[in-house]
Amino acid sequence: MSLETRKRYIERCPRCSQCKWLPAPKSQRFASVCPSIQYGNFHSYSAGGKGFTAYAMLENRIGYSAEMLRSVFACTMCGACDTSCKTNFGDNIEPLDTLYELRARVVRDGKSLPAHVELIDNLRRVGNPFGKPSQERARWAEGLNLKDITKQRADVFLHIGCTPAYDEAEWRSLQFCAELLKNAKVDFGVAGNAEQSSGGLAFDLGFQEDARRLAEASAKLVVASGAKTLVTCCAESYAAFKNGFPRLGVSLGGLRVLHITEYLDELIRDGRLKPRSSANALVTYHDPCKLGRLSETYTPWQGEWRRVLNVMYIAVPPRPVLYGTEGNYDAPRRLLQSIAGVEVVEMERSREYSYCCGAGGGAKEAYPDFAEKTAGDRLTEAEATGASVMVTACATCQRHLSAVANKQGSKLRVKGLLEMLCEAVV
Amino acid sequence: MPLTAEALRDLESAVGKGNVSDDSSTCMSYAWNAGLGGMPKPNRLAVVPPIGVVLPANTEQVQGVVKACLKHGIKFKPHSTGYGSLATVASPNAISVDLRRMNRIHEIDERNQMAVIEPYVTAGQLQAEAMKSGLNCHIVGAGLTHSPLASATACFGIGISGTTTGNNVRNLLGLEWVTPNGEILNIGSSGSGSGWFSGEGPGPGFRGMIRGITGTMGELGIFTKIGYKLYPWPGPKKLETMGKHPQLGMRIPEHFRLYHLAWQSWEDVTKASYEINQSGVAYVLVRIPPNSYGMALSATNNDYYDLLSQGRLPDIAKDDDQHRMTWTMLTAASSAAEARYKERVVKGILANTNGREIALSPDHEGLVAYFLVTSIYIPRVLRPSSAMSTSFGVLESFSKLPEVMKAGEVCLGEDIKPGGMFMQGSREEFWSWPSEGRHLWTENAFSYDVNIPESRGAVLRMALEHDDMVQTKGSLGVEVFALGPLADFFSSASSNATLWMRKVKQRFDGHNAQDAQFFISREAPWITKYWPFLRRVLFLRIFRPVFKRMMTHFAIVGLQALMGKRK
Missing domain, CATH: 3.40.462.10 (FAD-linked oxidases, C-terminal domain)
Structure with a gap:
């Protein structure tokens, strides 16, 4: 794909602004779906507006400016615009694909933001965006005696992901998760220090070649292991495996891909794990974009748009359309509900309409004020439910929401789903 | 012609730094020609983008913007949610006034079945809030993302639930208006300080004059706040959805x-x-x-x-x-x-x-x-x-x-x-x-x-x-989409309403501060003079093939070739 191929899609935009709003809002307060326009206000920050920017670039009507780059990159690439746009326009416009290509074009033109270049340098150097030594990736597993899947065969490849592996606050949950799998007699292994980023972040930032290199390396590692199932603890990698790899032409060889929440849910439903009571809590669940609408399986399409009925355009051959509805929404909720004493209350924007936490797409690194405002908005929505705990199944979301909750003095506790389970499952 | 440093400074002092942009990419994102109001022309990006965009947060800031425009000879065009292309500018020295930051629902008056709203409240938001009070609002054909204020004050707003929710021409109650000359006027009951419940009074009552039936499409001042009718909703406070x-x-x-x-x-x-x-x-x-x-x-x-x-x-x-x-x-x-x-x-x-x-x-x-x-x-x-x-x-x-x-x-x-x-x-x-x-x-x-x-x-x-058919037959009702020059061409079918529209335009827009793309221009286009003769020829059956070719030609070169460039 290229930005040029996006032109016919951008041309289909009727500027209805649906990309800014929930298809059917339940209140004025939480009617927005797009953190970027909520922050930047000018239309150029909306998905439609970014499309017009791309179009104007293709028509040589504009050049690069700080404000242009800000409108492109003060965006979490959460994909809510894409879901909303499809309320009425199906696959006519698909704004998220345009955003991917717009960012790739900026990278090719050498105009990336310094904060993003630093992330990419780290990924190139040590395989994680934090710049931490690759030898420290498996520290969380020290003393656990886990099978090294690069040397021994196992049914399940347990993929950890960068944020869980390097964030010490996540280690207890990871260790507990490993214990659970052992208790359930799952034959699994980990790749330890050999694991590296799956390329999801690089793809979001527009560095598609880096993303492809990382994806290929990850796929090689996983396929070589001979495992039948790939279970990842990282929401970003889950989206990369299911949605990003096919975009980059990288195959996992038909491996079954699950998020850890789906796998634990299966184990509980199979009776191999049994939850026990936890403390009473009113909980609201934050759907991470990468675990939800961005994790739908992408199928590459090659074909043409054919004119029928005089002026209507259809895809030939038909193409699969992603509406955001097939993300991993139910397993996390079932896991929460499996804990006695936990009552789950939904936020107005949930599942495919979930509002982003603000951390993704390189936004936190490049525009921290934007990321903080977005998290603040999401916390406000969670608080409005009356819940005392906000649970999420993405380490990046959890880390960011938790930091902003502390900074803004929110009474809400932000917890990881594994952490909740950790306290409740035997 | 870019914004001068002085004009930029004045606009910034009106709305605050960070709420004005003359960046070309920002301006270009306000120059999209498509969807509702999109001109049938080949280019999606308008030839003339705005030279700046401002984001006022309240009525006083809107007034400040208008005064700055008047001072620097800049034209302006406001928009609420900016649906389609009705909000694009047409003049080479115009700015776009994006009312996005004016998004408050001031009040939902359950007992008197009305709301007081600002320009950037969307129909979807208002409906969701109104239903909580057992009320509903009219939603025009543009759908949930349109602005009820824009529709009620400046467009011909009409939607499918009109059986019980009226139409927006008549859902408009009291209103607040920043005129093209920079005055703040309150019309209807809001003009006498007695609330927003009526568009005619007590207070100055010229609601009809500044909107008529078709509306001015944002080309006669800036409407900043209105009273708006709501209607009983006998359903649940929240709609329960099903399906996927x-x-x-x-x-x-x-x-x-x-x-x-x-x-x-x-x-x-x-x-x-x-x-x-x-x-x-x-x-x-x-x-x-x-x-x-x-x-x-x-x-x-x-x-x-x-x-x-x-x-x-x-x-x-x-x-x-x-x-x-x-x-x-x-x-x-x-x-x-x-x-x-x-x-x-x-x-x-x-x-x-x-x-x-x-x-x-x-x-x-x-x-x-x-x-x-x-x-x-x-x-x-x-x-x-x-x-x-x-x-x-x-x-x-x-x-x-x-x-x-x-x-x-x-x-x-x-x-x-x-x-x-x-x-x-x-x-x-x-x-x-x-x-x-x-x-x-x-x-x-x-x-x-x-x-x-x-x-x-x-x-x-x-x-x-079609407009000719309405006028000739005289029995197909009122044509409400005669926008821009069409209004002049077919004015006689509506008792020469354009004579009065033009007087209103000239009286209130004394400085010719606003674009005239969809609403009537201060002066009639030159072709209007020849229209009575032209129409006699154009619609002759034998002339039809030539007429078709002419229209295709103008669809390629653009209508400005016919109407003349705007000043």
Whole structure:
């Protein structure tokens, strides 16, 4: 794909602004779906507006400016615009694909933001965006005696992901998760220090070649292991495996891909794990974009748009359309509900309409004020439910929401789903 | 001509730093030519983008912007949610005033059934908040993302739930207006400090003068706050949805019922319309052209085409004589007894008028009911090609219904048939309903292809031919889409209303501060003088091939070649 191929899609935009709003809002307060326009206000920050920017670039009507780059990159690439746009326009416009290509074009033109270049340098150097030594990736597993899947065969490849592996606050949950799998007699292994980023972040930032290199390396590692199932603890990698790899032409060889929440849910439903009571809590669940609408399986399409009925355009051959509805929404909720004493209350924007936490797409690194405002908005929505705990199944979301909750003095506790389970499952 | 440093400084002092931009990419994002109001021309990006964009947060800041514009000789054009292309500027030295930061619902007055709102409150937001108080709002054809304030003050705002939610021309109550000369005026009851409940007074009452029926399309000052009528909503405080995005439906509330009713002739439809309106049983009564139902019941063009080409369209989406002369009706009741009563009335009307009920599947029922209550799927008329136009918009007595339907068919004529220039949709493409539960509103909406010059040319030809038909026949009602120069061409059909519109424009926009693209210009275009002669030639049957070629030519070179460049 290229930005040029996006032109016919951008041309289909009727500027209805649906990309800014929930298809059917339940209140004025939480009617927005797009953190970027909520922050930047000018239309150029909306998905439609970014499309017009791309179009104007293709028509040589504009050049690069700080404000242009800000409108492109003060965006979490959460994909809510894409879901909303499809309320009425199906696959006519698909704004998220345009955003991917717009960012790739900026990278090719050498105009990336310094904060993003630093992330990419780290990924190139040590395989994680934090710049931490690759030898420290498996520290969380020290003393656990886990099978090294690069040397021994196992049914399940347990993929950890960068944020869980390097964030010490996540280690207890990871260790507990490993214990659970052992208790359930799952034959699994980990790749330890050999694991590296799956390329999801690089793809979001527009560095598609880096993303492809990382994806290929990850796929090689996983396929070589001979495992039948790939279970990842990282929401970003889950989206990369299911949605990003096919975009980059990288195959996992038909491996079954699950998020850890789906796998634990299966184990509980199979009776191999049994939850026990936890403390009473009113909980609201934050759907991470990468675990939800961005994790739908992408199928590459090659074909043409054919004119029928005089002026209507259809895809030939038909193409699969992603509406955001097939993300991993139910397993996390079932896991929460499996804990006695936990009552789950939904936020107005949930599942495919979930509002982003603000951390993704390189936004936190490049525009921290934007990321903080977005998290603040999401916390406000969670608080409005009356819940005392906000649970999420993405380490990046959890880390960011938790930091902003502390900074803004929110009474809400932000917890990881594994952490909740950790306290409740035997 | 870029914004001067001094002008930029003055605008920043009006709205605050960070709320003004003269960046070319930002400006270009306000120059999109597509969708509703999109001109039938080849380029999606307007040749003339705004030279700056400002984001005022309140009325005083709006006034500051207008005064800065007057001081620096800059034209301005405001917009609320900026739906389609009605908000684009046309002058080379114009800024866009984006009212996005003015998004407050000041009040929902449950007992007096009204709200006080700012420009960037969307219909979807207002409806969600109003329903919590047992009220509902009108939602125009643009759908949930439009601004009720913009629609009520400056456009011809009309939507499918008009049976019980009126129309926005008349839903406007008190209003606050920053004139093109930079004064802040309060009109109607807000002008006497007695609240927002009335557009006429107590207080200065010239609501009609500054909006008329068509509205000024943001080209006569900036409206900043209005009182707005709300209507009783007997349903739940929150709509319960069912199904899967994007094919969401609504769980039909207890005591509500959805009917899809069909007749064999428009005369019978007309008879039934009077009886239904007199009975008052309908909460929503609307006729949607079958192919638009086809769009609503499918998520993509491919889905629709598959249904059509495989002969699997449900009855509601069939454009044959058995299924196209219809009303879809939602009844709402507060008790089982009331629901039973309404059901009996509907059955009686069907029996009296040779009508019948067409059954819908439960999924389709929920989807259609949701569509009727929220208008959510109306924008799908733009899905086939992302370009649509209209030839007819008629406010009239229901007695005109058969004649109007026939005229619509004639107008779309060959172009809607295979090989034509418009979408092969339903034969007249009319959306109709009883506005305010009484008089007929009907409007057709058809798709064309902006990338094909002949298709664009056909739209221009259609606009002229239709307006001429209304004027010549004099019996097809009021044409409400005579925007821009069309208003001048066909003014005599509306008692020369443009004479008065121009006086209003000249009086209030003394400095010629605003764009005149859709509303009337201060001076009539030169071609208006020759129009009476031209029209006699243009619409002659023997001249038709030349007329078609002319319109295609202007669709390629742009209408400005005909109208002259704007100053």
